Amino acid sequence: MSRRTPTEDTVVVSSSCYPRLEWGFKAEPKTGTMDTLRLDMLAVSETGFVFDPRTGHSYTVNATGLTVLNDLKRGEPLSTSLRRLQSEFDCPQTVTEDLLAFVEALHNYDLVDKTNPIEGAT
Amino acid sequence: MNGQTAIAVTGINLGENPQPGPGVVRSLREALGTSVRIVGLAYDAMDSSLYAPDLLDDAFLVPFPSAGPTAYLQRLLEIHAQVPLDAIIPCLDVELPVLVEISDALQSVGIRSCLPRREQLLDRSKARLTELAKRVGIDTPETHPILDDGSLAAMGDRLGYPYVLKGPYCDAEIVRGPGEAASIFARLATRWGLPLLAQRYVVGEEYDVVCLGDGEGGMPGAVAMRKTMLTRLGKAWGAVTIDDPELIAAARRVILSLRWRGGCEVELLRERGGHIHLIEINPRFPAWVYLATAAGVNLPLGLLRLALEGRAPSFTPARPGVFYVRHATETTGTLADVDALVTRGMRPSAPPPPIANITSQYTP
Numbered sequence: 001m002s003r004r005t006p007t008e009d010t011v012v013v014s015s016s017c018y019p020r021l022e023w024g025f026k027a028e029p030k031t032g033t034m035d036t037l038r039l040d041m042l043a044v045s046e047t048g049f050v051f052d053p054r055t056g057h058s059y060t061v062n063a064t065g066l067t068v069l070n071d072l073k074r075g076e077p078l079s080t081s082l083r084r085l086q087s088e089f090d091c092p093q094t095v096t097e098d099l100l101a102f103v104e105a106l107h108n109y110d111l112v113d114k115t116n117p118i119e120g121a122t
Numbered sequence: 123m124n125g126q127t128a129i130a131v132t133g134i135n136l137g138e139n140p141q142p143g144p145g146v147v148r149s150l151r152e153a154l155g156t157s158v159r160i161v162g163l164a165y166d167a168m169d170s171s172l173y174a175p176d177l178l179d180d181a182f183l184v185p186f187p188s189a190g191p192t193a194y195l196q197r198l199l200e201i202h203a204q205v206p207l208d209a210i211i212p213c214l215d216v217e218l219p220v221l222v223e224i225s226d227a228l229q230s231v232g233i234r235s236c237l238p239r240r241e242q243l244l245d246r247s248k249a250r251l252t253e254l255a256k257r258v259g260i261d262t263p264e265t266h267p268i269l270d271d272g273s274l275a276a277m278g279d280r281l282g283y284p285y286v287l288k289g290p291y292c293d294a295e296i297v298r299g300p301g302e303a304a305s306i307f308a309r310l311a312t313r314w315g316l317p318l319l320a321q322r323y324v325v326g327e328e329y330d331v332v333c334l335g336d337g338e339g340g341m342p343g344a345v346a347m348r349k350t351m352l353t354r355l356g357k358a359w360g361a362v363t364i365d366d367p368e369l370i371a372a373a374r375r376v377i378l379s380l381r382w383r384g385g386c387e388v389e390l391l392r393e394r395g396g397h398i399h400l401i402e403i404n405p406r407f408p409a410w411v412y413l414a415t416a417a418g419v420n421l422p423l424g425l426l427r428l429a430l431e432g433r434a435p436s437f438t439p440a441r442p443g444v445f446y447v448r449h450a451t452e453t454t455g456t457l458a459d460v461d462a463l464v465t466r467g468m469r470p471s472a473p474p475p476p477i478a479n480i481t482s483q484y485t486p
Contacts, residue, residue: 056364
């Protein structure tokens with residue numbers, strides 16, 4: 001598989017309307033799996049357009065975000081996503097922070113109930 | 123009539139405050155094609171659908187419902203003498219008390235309808251919303267009637283700011299402070315009459331469900347949506363269908379409790395934590411009813427079946443992710459159209475002429 005070059009904002013998620021601005025999530029290192037119930041319902045296109053049929057909100061994700069989102073929908077731990085980002089993209093060392101920020105954004109958009117920070121990440 | 127079913131539809135102006143009639147007509151046309159003859163009933167010669175191509179077969183002016191049931195019935199019978207009607211679908215809140223009162227008289231001459239009863243209309247009214255919400259186990263924001271502007275300050279103290287001031291039939295504005303309460307009160311009271319209703323402002327997202335009730339507690343079909351674009355008046359200019367079983371279940375409880383017969387719109391608000399509030403029940407299809415048809419649930423067709431045959435088809439759940447954006451365009455007519463409507467109360471059965479013909483009338 002060829003390595004892809006991420007854009008400057010390596011992992012992003014953005015709402016097309018009514019963005020929620022409350023940021024109450026606190027990432028706490030722990031293991032376990034993501035609550036995928038809500039993620040299962042998401043319609044995700046190959047190009048990164050995301051629709052939540054429960055609320056009618058839509059989002060867009062870039063290539064790296066799409067990779068992570070699809071991993072989460074499959075129930076993969078974040079450590080898998082991290083390895084995938086490092087192997088498939090030219091990601092900088094700060095990708096771990098970006099990945100956690102992405103999950104935090106998913107939480108703030110009510111798309112996941114809790115996070116599964118990367119095992120062993122510092 | 124060539125075997126056509128003639129359906130009278132009201133509420134046909136698609137203006138700044140869009141009415142449901144055009145969406146109802148489009149839904150019926152899509153399902154029934156040329157087997158249906160649509161008779162538009164307008165309150166003003168400038169109601170936009172009068173001049174929209176492919177929408178109406180005939181058009182008549184009718185008196186405002188405030189003229190009373192006798193005058194309204196008389197006019198409908200005059201129209202019935204010219205174009206024998208099989209059914210009427212009223213699409214405006216203020217028409218319903220009048221139509222309910224004359225429905226038996228209309229039925230006796232063969233004009234059928236699918237309407238709620240008078241008690242059902244009252245039970246869904248804004249004044250009784252709290253009582254209904256309690257009965258169906260859904261919260262509703264604290265609401266109080268206001269009869270004069272002298273009680274506005276006390277209401278502000280009681281509900282806090284902002285709160286919502288609503289007209290008795292429709293329309294609502296947010297009161298953000300004591301300074302604007304009196305002017306909003308005057309505006310709504312002048313437009314809609316009294317009493318107004320003051321409602322506690324709840325932060326959350328509004329979701330609307332368009333429903334069809336069979337009058338026996340059943341709900342043959344319902345579609346939920348979230349507004350994505352609002353006009354200055356707070357009307358939906360765009361929306362998307364969603365799949366939220368909780369909202370549909372809430373609407374079903376309302377329909378069951380009221381034993382609602384006909385179309386309606388249940389307005390709900392979901393707080394961030396997921397808690398649902400019942401905000402309002404509109405006693406007719408909303409202006410966005412065609413979105414439901416586009417999502418696979420043709421509720422106007424279901425309502426027509428209920429009116430004509432006493433039963434509605436069973437609908438499959440709507441497709442989520444179907445959206446609409448309202449498209450405003452110009453409809454055109456000639457002086458002859460306006461002449462016919464204003465002086466004879468009807469428009470001849472002919473499509474609006476193309477622009478070229480209009481121009482040629484003024485060529486020396």
